[in-house]
Amino acid sequence: MNKIQKHKKDSQIRNLKWRDIQREQLGYSANIYFLFSSAILGFSVDLWVNKKDCLPSVSVVLLTISISFIILSLIFYALFTNNRLNDFRQTAKYYKKEKTPNEVSELTEKIGERTWSFYYIQILFLALGFVSVLIGIGIYIYS
Numbered sequence: 001m002n003k004i005q006k007h008k009k010d011s012q013i014r015n016l017k018w019r020d021i022q023r024e025q026l027g028y029s030a031n032i033y034f035l036f037s038s039a040i041l042g043f044s045v046d047l048w049v050n051k052k053d054c055l056p057s058v059s060v061v062l063l064t065i066s067i068s069f070i071i072l073s074l075i076f077y078a079l080f081t082n083n084r085l086n087d088f089r090q091t092a093k094y095y096k097k098e099k100t101p102n103e104v105s106e107l108t109e110k111i112g113e114r115t116w117s118f119y120y121i122q123i124l125f126l127a128l129g130f131v132s133v134l135i136g137i138g139i140y141i142y143s
Contacts, residue, residue: 027084030119034077037126041070044133055136056143062136069129073122080118087111 047055048063055063087108094104 026115026119030077030080030122033122033126034074037070037073037077037122037129040126040130040133041067041074044070044129047137051140055140059136059140059143062132062139066129066132066136069125069132073125073129076118076122076125080115080122083111083115083118087115 044063044067048060048067052060090108090111091104094107099107
């Protein structure tokens, strides 16, 4: 094996290791967003149910919007998780058929793009829900 081939093989191994780390970190961060969404949802629903009579109508509307956004965030977390599991199944299936890493990457590219889309949409709805609940609580506290 000449120097160029050795360097190319080393680069491929490093790339595979980084992709594994990236997948792991993606899962961790999505799980953290899931926990944060669940906590916000629980807090918002509790506040909405127990203090609805004391809250200004604007705060009630904002809490309702927040709850809706957080539920959407949780739905996209579920879609994200199911899509990742499908990606793992497809990848394993292709490797069983003795496909090369490049072939597997090409065959599962659309699934991977969908995973990232679900992840970003989950974050977007979480952010919108969080901002809505903050504004709603702020109005309640300062009114």
